[in-house]
Amino acid sequence: MGQIGVTELGYIGIGVQDAGAWERFAGDILGMEWADDGEGDRSYLRMDYWHHRIVMHHDGSDDLLYSGYRVAGPDEFEAMQRQLSDLGIDYRLGTSEEAHERRVLAVLKLRDPGGVPVEIFHGPEVDGARPYRPGRGMHGRFSTGAGGLGHIVIRDNGPDASYQFYTRALGMRGSVEARIPLPNGAIQQPTFLHCNERDHSVAFGAGPMRRRIHHLMVEVDSQDDVGLAYDLVRKAEVPLLMTLGKHANDDMLSFYVQTPSGWFLEYGSGGRKANQQSEYCTRDSWGHELVGMPLLFDL
Ligand SMILES: [Fe+2]
Missing domain, CATH: 3.10.180.10 (2,3-Dihydroxybiphenyl 1,2-Dioxygenase, domain 1)
Incomplete structure (x- = not known):
């Protein structure tokens, strides 16, 4: 092999x-x-x-x-x-x-x-006799399948070492997909890696983090579930990190909310398939306004 x-x-x-x-x-x-x-x-x-x-x-x-x-x-x-x-x-x-x-x-x-x-x-273990039973009414279902659970954005100790590990040892592919100018003049440039059709399964390299994880992204196949979750988050007054918006790299329509553990969850729909050639953006398509809490880092 x-x-x-x-x-x-x-x-x-x-x-x-x-x-x-x-x-x-x-x-x-x-x-x-x-x-x-x-x-x-x-x-x-x-x-x-x-x-x-x-x-x-x-x-x-x-x-x-x-x-x-x-x-x-x-x-x-x-x-x-x-x-x-x-x-x-x-x-x-x-x-x-x-x-x-x-x-x-x-x-x-x-x-x-x-x-x-x-x-x-x-x-x-996959149990076909135990159909998925959502915790609330859903318009659609989670988009797992060939794309897996979703993606995680994790801590690194220098992006080059993580890039080498995830590409050489785990066989992933990808690159920096964004170069975002920060208010302090620095440029944030996280790396996004894929191992299937999902744009990225893991990302890292945009700044210091206290925890091992910045956010988990899960995807649903209906934009109405993103809208419903957004309404439920605001009704329950769960803190948002970013408002509804669309990412320029993976086209995900999503919002970011704080989990009960303090790190974040991105809930999205409509992500496009992974690029087979590298490209980068300098800002998001629309929305994703940072609100309410300090930015560790994100896209
Ligand atoms: Fe994300």
Whole structure:
């Protein structure tokens, strides 16, 4: 095999302080399905037939605990281990208990250069007998499928090291997609990487961050669900980071809201397919006005 690439951001694990607030936020506003397997220290958020897309660990950390990237199958999983070894990247093969804990057939555990725990897995549990049951009425459904869970914008310890890791080790592609002049004269230029048709599954490189995650983006297939969520956010007076707007790089119609953990969630629809050649923008198409809280960084 040539270079092995991950095929999607399949799941993430987050640490939460207030699981009840997360249940209401994710269910009543975003439309996700809350689930519990009786494990006591965690609960789950579903978005499709997968056992889960988000694991909520009740550990009080209010941060990203791990990001799970999928490879196609057992051969790719083995080849990925050789690829990581050849690049001198430390990883650990998860035990069968650890794989079961994630509801996957096999899992590798490692860290990216920014200190974000990364898991590479194959074979998620998908339950066709358990149709997705949204936490609120939905006009459509979450756009997961080949594009995976969505995207995350994460902390880095120098964008070059993260670029090398996600492109050489995980097989992603992409580049800087924006060069935004800041009020202090600096130019913010985040990098966006894709591994499937979604414009980006991971982005980094725009500034210092206290947490490992700046935001998670989830996409729905109906703009009416974006509008409904926007109305529900404003009615419940959940703090917004950015008003409704359209991104110039991935065409996403979205808004940004603060999660109960303090980091942000982008809720969007209408994203275009990933560019196969690099290009950049210097501003958004419209909207996305920053409101109400300090900018860590974003696009
Ligand atoms: Fe985003």
